[in-house]
Amino acid sequence: MVPGGRVPPPPMYRPKPLQSRPPPRRPRRSVRGWCCVSCMWLIVVLVGLVFLGAIAAGVFYVVYHPQLPTFAVTSLRLASLNISDSDAVTSRIEFTVTARNPNDKIAFAYGDIAAAFSADGGGIGDGVVPGFVHPPGNTTVVRAAATAEALTVDPVQAAALRSRKSHALSAQMDGKVGFQIGGFSSKRINVRVTCAGISASLAKPEPAAEAPAPAPAHTRHSPPRGVGGAKMTTTDAKCKLKVKIWIWTF
Known part of the structure; x- marks a missing residue:
């Protein structure tokens, strides 16, 4: 009761506004899940x-x-x-390289092959074996030469070369080869051929042949043989072929 006998009106009730709930979120796949998949x-x-x-x-x-081809240095002449x-x-x-292809259906195509000869721990000559195509089941003989012009070597090696009459040589040949099957040709890969066990002495020129006596007019004779240096000697050098594909060597 308030003075004057009047009753104050009751306070007005105001309902609180309903708060809207956010929609439920869909579960997202994590980045880790995508990486695993x-x-x-x-x-x-x-x-x-x-x-x-x-x-x-x-x-x-x-x-x-x-099958891999095989190589051998079958003859060699130390001309100088x-x-x-x-x-x-x-x-x-001067040397001869004999290559054998044991395959019946696969041919090989070689580019120019760099050859390096060494003796007594150092190089004594470099050369190039010309490239060739190696048909299936074929044996190819290639002749080449390696030379050195005023090549400076170690004094120990120079003394050894002066003191020895026969030299133990080794050869290393690097090149590229591709195989051919019918009309298909592959890309060329690196190959290395190493040969050891070559023994050679400095070649001596052959003495000049005496002139043959004049033959009668009614007889036939063969032409005289030409005069040249010493012939190439056969070798039994053992060669190993290594094939390098990218970083692998076989």
């Missing part, structure tokens, strides 16, 4: 490619039965070898 598919694809490659390699091996007082080597080496 991508890695899984990548692994599946790589395994599939490896599996298909293994099948193709197996079929290729069964059909063609590929001079060592100056300043330990400079001047030389000429």
Whole structure:
């Protein structure tokens, strides 16, 4: 009660406004989940490619039965070898390389092959074996020469070259080769051929042949033989072939 006998009106009730609830959020896939799925598919694809490659390699091996070619230095002639007082080597080496292709359906195509000869721990001559095509089941003989012009060597090697009459030589040949099957030609890969066990002495020129006596007019005779240096001597050098594909060597 308030003075005057009047009753104040009751306070007005105002309902509180309803707060709107935010819509429920959908769960998002984490970045880690996407990475796991991508890695899984990548692994599946790589395994599939490896599996298909293994099948193709197996079929290729069964059909063609590929074999590596073989190389040998079958003859060599040390035409000249001079060592100056300043330990400079001047030389000429004539040699023959015999390559054999044991495959029946695979041919090889070689580019120019760089050949380097060494003796007593150092190089004594460099040369180039010209490139060639090696048909299936074929034996190819290639002749080449290696030379050195005033090549400075170590004094120890120079002394060894002066003191020895017979020299133990080794050869290293680097080049590129590709194989051919029918009309298909592959890209060329690096190959290295190393040969050891070559023994050579400085060649001596053959004495001049005496002039033959004049033959009667009614007889036939063969032409006289030409006068030249010493002939090339056969060798039993053992050569190893290494094939390098990217970072792998076989």
